[in-house]
Amino acid sequence: MDFLVSESITKLSEAVVFVAKTTANFKPELTQLQQTLQTVTPIINDVVRLNHILDRPNHQSAMFLDEIQDAQQLVHKCLKIKRNLIKKFTHSLKLKDVNSKLLRFFQLQVQADQTRDIKQTLVEVSDVKQRMDSLSMDMKQIHQTLSTTSSFSSTRRDRLLGFDLVERSRLGWRVPVRPAGIVAFDQPLKKLKAKLLDDDLMDVNDEHESESSVVVVAAAGGCGKTTLATMLCYDPQIQEKFRESIFFVTVSETPNFMAIVNDLFNPNPSGQPIPFQSNEDAKNKLGNFLYENVSSPMLLVLDDVWSDTFIDNFPLNIKGCKILVTSRTTFSQFDVFQFDPLSEEDAKILFHCSAFSVGKKRPRPPVDDNLVNQMVKRCKKHPLTLRVVGSSLNGRDESAWRSMLKSLSQGSLVLDLNEEVRNHLERSFKTLDNEFKEYFMDFGLFPEDQRIPASALLDMWVHLYNHDHEGHDTFDKIVRLSFRNLVTLVASGVRKDSGATVNYCDKQFVTQHDLLRELAIHLSSKPEVPIAHRKRLIINAHGEHLSASILNVQEPMRACILSISTGELFSSRWCDLKVPEVEVMVLNIKSKTYTLPHFMKEMQKLNILNVTNYGLYPSYIESLHLLGCLSNLSRVRLERVVISSLNVNILALENLQKVSFIMCKIGNAFETKVGTNNNLKVWPKLVELEMDYCQDLVAFPGLLCDGVHLKTLSITNCNEMCEISEEIGKLTNLENLSLRSCTKLEKLPESITRLEKLSILDISDCLSLSELPAEMGKLVGLRAIYMKGCTGIYELPRSVGELSHTQVVCNEEIYYQWLEFDNVEAELVEEDRLETLMKII
Numbered sequence: 001m002d003f004l005v006s007e008s009i010t011k012l013s014e015a016v017v018f019v020a021k022t023t024a025n026f027k028p029e030l031t032q033l034q035q036t037l038q039t040v041t042p043i044i045n046d047v048v049r050l051n052h053i054l055d056r057p058n059h060q061s062a063m064f065l066d067e068i069q070d071a072q073q074l075v076h077k078c079l080k081i082k083r084n085l086i087k088k089f090t091h092s093l094k095l096k097d098v099n100s101k102l103l104r105f106f107q108l109q110v111q112a113d114q115t116r117d118i119k120q121t122l123v124e125v126s127d128v129k130q131r132m133d134s135l136s137m138d139m140k141q142i143h144q145t146l147s148t149t150s151s152f153s154s155t156r157r158d159r160l161l162g163f164d165l166v167e168r169s170r171l172g173w174r175v176p177v178r179p180a181g182i183v184a185f186d187q188p189l190k191k192l193k194a195k196l197l198d199d200d201l202m203d204v205n206d207e208h209e210s211e212s213s214v215v216v217v218a219a220a221g222g223c224g225k226t227t228l229a230t231m232l233c234y235d236p237q238i239q240e241k242f243r244e245s246i247f248f249v250t251v252s253e254t255p256n257f258m259a260i261v262n263d264l265f266n267p268n269p270s271g272q273p274i275p276f277q278s279n280e281d282a283k284n285k286l287g288n289f290l291y292e293n294v295s296s297p298m299l300l301v302l303d304d305v306w307s308d309t310f311i312d313n314f315p316l317n318i319k320g321c322k323i324l325v326t327s328r329t330t331f332s333q334f335d336v337f338q339f340d341p342l343s344e345e346d347a348k349i350l351f352h353c354s355a356f357s358v359g360k361k362r363p364r365p366p367v368d369d370n371l372v373n374q375m376v377k378r379c380k381k382h383p384l385t386l387r388v389v390g391s392s393l394n395g396r397d398e399s400a401w402r403s404m405l406k407s408l409s410q411g412s413l414v415l416d417l418n419e420e421v422r423n424h425l426e427r428s429f430k431t432l433d434n435e436f437k438e439y440f441m442d443f444g445l446f447p448e449d450q451r452i453p454a455s456a457l458l459d460m461w462v463h464l465y466n467h468d469h470e471g472h473d474t475f476d477k478i479v480r481l482s483f484r485n486l487v488t489l490v491a492s493g494v495r496k497d498s499g500a501t502v503n504y505c506d507k508q509f510v511t512q513h514d515l516l517r518e519l520a521i522h523l524s525s526k527p528e529v530p531i532a533h534r535k536r537l538i539i540n541a542h543g544e545h546l547s548a549s550i551l552n553v554q555e556p557m558r559a560c561i562l563s564i565s566t567g568e569l570f571s572s573r574w575c576d577l578k579v580p581e582v583e584v585m586v587l588n589i590k591s592k593t594y595t596l597p598h599f600m601k602e603m604q605k606l607n608i609l610n611v612t613n614y615g616l617y618p619s620y621i622e623s624l625h626l627l628g629c630l631s632n633l634s635r636v637r638l639e640r641v642v643i644s645s646l647n648v649n650i651l652a653l654e655n656l657q658k659v660s661f662i663m664c665k666i667g668n669a670f671e672t673k674v675g676t677n678n679n680l681k682v683w684p685k686l687v688e689l690e691m692d693y694c695q696d697l698v699a700f701p702g703l704l705c706d707g708v709h710l711k712t713l714s715i716t717n718c719n720e721m722c723e724i725s726e727e728i729g730k731l732t733n734l735e736n737l738s739l740r741s742c743t744k745l746e747k748l749p750e751s752i753t754r755l756e757k758l759s760i761l762d763i764s765d766c767l768s769l770s771e772l773p774a775e776m777g778k779l780v781g782l783r784a785i786y787m788k789g790c791t792g793i794y795e796l797p798r799s800v801g802e803l804s805h806t807q808v809v810c811n812e813e814i815y816y817q818w819l820e821f822d823n824v825e826a827e828l829v830e831e832d833r834l835e836t837l838m839k840i841i
Contacts, residue, residue, distance in 0.1 A: 172267030222384030354390025444520030777802030
């Protein structure tokens with residue numbers, strides 16, 4: 001009946017509008033009736049809808065329906081009246097009467113209904129209060145029961161397992177309000193839901209059940225972990241599976257476990273807290289309650305967990321219980337769901353929802369789409385930043401957008417412009433101990449959107465933090481930072497298990513989210529610390545020159561770590577920086593020609609130098625001779641640069657211990673004319689020399705074969721190198737020799753057999769090698785030979801029978817020959833034919 005009322009009043013409104021437009025008669029009356037209907041129609045529709053929901057009687061609706069239908073007939077009759085004045089008059093009065101009846105109905109009948117509804121509501125509230133008071137007494141009895149260690153009787157247990165909606169509403173740990181307007185989380189939600197609905201993870205008979213019952217959503221701060229967990233709780237499939245047994249606990253950085261458990265039993269802040277004797281007491285009572293009173297299956301969400309030990313407070317062995325943890329740290333002992341970054345498309349959608357949200361007018365003139373795309377890019381696909389920055393620009397004209405974009409393009413950080421995002425990310429940093437805070441800030445020395453070689457970090461941290469040279473310490477610290485989602489360890493895809501490992505950081509790379517990098521820079525460059533007093537001086541040059549803030553510093557600076565990043569347009573016109581205390585220097589360059597800063601010659605404490613070219617083309621380094629003035633240099637790393645020559649002063653650096661040439665054009669750089677200085681000792685303390693992807697290296701320089709302290713020589717992926725000087729036999733302390741993927745190397749010099757301390761020989765993928773040295777057996781210290789991909793070697797020298805306890809990794813072609821020697825342990829590896837073909841090409 002109610003729906004007929006709603007439909008009839010709609011038809012009446014339509015009839016009034018139609019007749020008013022069709023005939024010139026009854027204009028005032030029809031206009032007044034139309035205004036009344038426009039006022040009451042929405043109200044009537046709401047009343048009809050609510051009566052249907054509440055199942056209210058409809059006898060009044062029937063009476064009102066008759067009035068509406070009579071009025072509809074009257075309006076249609078008015079359309080037929082043309083010149084009859086009497087009918088005009090009488091129907092005019094009838095129209096006024098209809099309007100009066102409508103108004104009288106709402107003034108009398110609706111007010112009476114309101115009074116009745118209020119009274120009825122008060123009665124129902126009183127009834128609910130009595131029921132709640134009764135339930136409160138039941139809950140007190142439950143609390144008293146929990147205070148004892150005796151178990152429930154089977155009768156009481158059966159009753160309590162009926163855990164209905166009313167009882168759940170009396171408890172805390174409720175799911176937060178469903179977030180509105182959330183986009184771009186469909187795929188993560190789908191994957192996480194699939195993981196939680198997997199019944200295989202709930203096998204309580206599995207000895208590892210405690211681990212498998214916990215799923216950890218791990219990501220950096222501001223990535224939307226809490227939002228994802230909340231959305232999951234409202235998912236229909238999740239609600240169908242776990243029903244009322246869904247609990248949501250916000251843990252935070254410094255949790256009070258007894259207070260958290262109290263919130264479950266006593267969610268009202270004004271209530272009397274439960275007197276737990278200790279955390280252990282709270283843990284036991286919580287476990288007993290969940291085991292006895294909560295139906296299976298159960299979902300327990302622990303949001304914002306900072307320590308894995310906190311999870312141990314919750315029951316991990318209840319059948320059907322799933323615990324979902326959100327954390328900035330990857331707890332690897334549990335099942336980890338890695339929250340991947342947003343795609344570009346999703347980032348745009350999320351930003352648009354904040355910058356152009358419903359209910360706010362889009363700026364006029366419209367914001368250019370290209371401008372919007374640039375702003376999304378500056379937000380680094382970080383959900384919190386996209387939301388906050390988008391909201392800050394919502395409703396603002398295009399000039400405000402361009403002003404912010406200009407600030408960001410000129411070196412300002414997103415974190416400097418938005419305190420909310422900065423504070424959110426900085427929470428992760430504050431939980432680190434002082435040692436790891438230093439490691440984290442060192443990542444700000446490198447440019448954005450680039451892979452950082454772990455070996456470059458090793459070079460720095462050996463000096464700054466006394467790490468070991470083998471990379472154990474450095475790699476461990478990188479892994480631990482990755483567990484906290486502050487960096488990401490990237491698999492290089494180059495090193496195979498069959499290759500030799502120079503150190504634990506060899507061929508390993510690290511990336512960092514751009515906002516975390518900005519945080520590292522911000523923490524190293526806080527405005528309250530004067531530039532001249534900073535420990536790390538991070539300079540980003542935009543355009544041809546350095547920034548004015550650096551140029552204006554006249555006093556000597558105290559920084560011991562210096563990073564300078566320049567672009568393709570940088571002019572290499574250096575100011576006179578005074579940085580005498582610098583021990584570590586990182587130069588990030590992009591230009592085709594680059595001049596080392598002249599003030600380097602005054603940096604007599606410089607110990608570590610890292611020069612990396614990130615441009616499209618190799619960068620020609622001018623004024624390289626300045627390195628010859630830096631007598632304390634111990635480690636130099638050059639990547640993608642052109643080295644025209646190395647003068648005598650550079651070659652004579654007496655404290656140099658490690659040199660790395662990565663993708664460099666070396667040419668004839670080592671063909672230095674020593675002149676009459678026949679006593680020149682080239683890098684006399686050199687311990688490690690690395691040449692990787694130096695494609696114009698044809699022969700290993702004999703000039704470097706006098707290093708009596710050299711222990712590690714790595715010449716890899718140098719595809720044009722076809723020979724090695726016989727003088728390599730003079731490297732009597734050499735322990736590790738790697739010639740991996742030197743595809744044109746035809747033979748090993750016989751003098752290599754004089755290297756009695758040689759322990760590891762890696763000739764993997766040396767496709768052109770046709771034989772091993774005849775006196776190979778003289779290498780009595782050799783412990784491992786890696787020769788996977790040496791497809792040209794078909795026969796072994798008989799002297800290999802003199803080797804002692806040597807492990808050999810090889811392909812099938814030579815594997816069975818090695819098996820003939822009892823003193824050798826051969827390991828067969830499968831050859832990747834496609835990879836071999838690519839190396840040949």
